Amino acid sequence: MATSKFVIATESKGFETIKQLLQQQVPYHFILGVRDTKSTKAAYNDLKFDSLKHTICILPLDLSHLKSVQHFAQQALSQLASNKLDYLFLNAGMLDDASGLGPNGSEWCEGYVVNHLAQHYLVHLLRDTLADSKSRLVIVSSGAIRGLRGQDPATLDVDLKANSGAGFRVVYSASKFVQLLGTHYWRRALPWCQVIAVSPGLIPNTKLAQTMSLSMDMPDAKTIPEGAIQGSHSTGAQNLLRAFTITDIPADPEQIFLTSWGEWWPKDVYAISLDTALQDKWCLSKADIESSNGFNGQ
Numbered sequence: 001m002a003t004s005k006f007v008i009a010t011e012s013k014g015f016e017t018i019k020q021l022l023q024q025q026v027p028y029h030f031i032l033g034v035r036d037t038k039s040t041k042a043a044y045n046d047l048k049f050d051s052l053k054h055t056i057c058i059l060p061l062d063l064s065h066l067k068s069v070q071h072f073a074q075q076a077l078s079q080l081a082s083n084k085l086d087y088l089f090l091n092a093g094m095l096d097d098a099s100g101l102g103p104n105g106s107e108w109c110e111g112y113v114v115n116h117l118a119q120h121y122l123v124h125l126l127r128d129t130l131a132d133s134k135s136r137l138v139i140v141s142s143g144a145i146r147g148l149r150g151q152d153p154a155t156l157d158v159d160l161k162a163n164s165g166a167g168f169r170v171v172y173s174a175s176k177f178v179q180l181l182g183t184h185y186w187r188r189a190l191p192w193c194q195v196i197a198v199s200p201g202l203i204p205n206t207k208l209a210q211t212m213s214l215s216m217d218m219p220d221a222k223t224i225p226e227g228a229i230q231g232s233h234s235t236g237a238q239n240l241l242r243a244f245t246i247t248d249i250p251a252d253p254e255q256i257f258l259t260s261w262g263e264w265w266p267k268d269v270y271a272i273s274l275d276t277a278l279q280d281k282w283c284l285s286k287a288d289i290e291s292s293n294g295f296n297g298q
Contacts, residue, residue, distance in 0.1 A: 004027040004028070005026055005029070005086040006085050007028060007085075007089055008031045008076050008085060009030060009031070009032050009033065010089070010091055011092065012092040014140070015043065017091075017240040017244075018044075019047060022047060022056075023049070029083075030054075032056060032057065033076070034059075034061060037058050037059070057079050059076065064104070064118070066295075067295065072122070085129050085133040088126060088136075089244075090137065090138070090140060091240070092119065093140065096109065096111040096168055098111065098161065098164040098165060098166040099163065109163075109164065111171040112175045115175035116282070117289070120179075124285075127286075130193055131192050136194040136195075136244070137193055137194070138240070138244060139182075140197075140198055141179060142176045142200075143199050144176050145273070146173075149170055153275075153278055156178060156282070160174050160178070181273055181279045181282045183195060183256060184274065185279045196243050196249075196258055198242075199239065199257070200239055201261075239260050242258065243258055254267055
């Protein structure tokens with residue numbers, strides 16, 4: 001039998017991708033963090049996958065609450081035990097404006113906390129295991145990073161604050177841009193690992209895209225069948241799946257963004273994110289995250 005693959009994942013838009021991996025000959029073992037464990041378990045049970053070959057452990061995870069992230073990491077590592085962690089799949093994301101208070105008293109809006117800070121903290125908590133396993137980190141990004149307001153990183157300090165009044169489209173672009181800064185940060189901090197940012201593709205016919213007033217005449221736009229396997233309405237599963245298996249990693253370590261059409265983006269598209277000082281500014285240490293959120297991590 002082929003060697004088993006172990007995956008820790010934050011699941012939001014990744015159902016179709018995981019569904020495809022559960023159809024592979026290689027055995028996959030998923031440790032999945034989700035907010036709604038009951039409906040997620042029901043959805044995967046309905047797949048009727050080969051449970052003698054593959055396994056799914058579904059654990060509670062609320063990315064708006066860093067204590068929940070900490071608890072999930074502890075449970076996930078316990079489930080992983082002594083096995084090698086082949087993949088960390090950071091696939092969760094949310095669309096929200098900055099019209100109210102931050103989650104759990106945070107000075108930042110929920111879109112920033114969920115799309116960047118919480119998942120960045122999770123990597124910190126898994127860091128030793130990732131390094132020892134030489135894991136591949138698949139981080140679901142977005143072409144929306146090009147929508148950073150004014151192409152000016154200084155706007156991040158304004159737009160991502162709780163109650164800033166920034167609209168959902170501004171917040172989404174800004175938070176995904178900061179997430180890309182985090183991807184570069186971990187590429188530098190975990191040189192033993194493969195770190196890939198991947199776009200699922202712009203699919204204007206989905207509910208999220210319609211909320212953002214996206215259309216088929218925009219760059220990178222795809223129909224649902226083009227963007228997803230078997231008509232999934234949630235994500236571009238084909239390209240997320242590609243990020244698990246692709247082997248032609250560019251020699252340039254800064255060229256890490258896999259586009260929705262399966263090619264590596266030229267660095268000039270995301271040149272602003274290559275500033276290492278900017279990466280370090282937005283990628284807090286584990287201690288700083290815990291201190292600023294009022295707990296010591298113990």
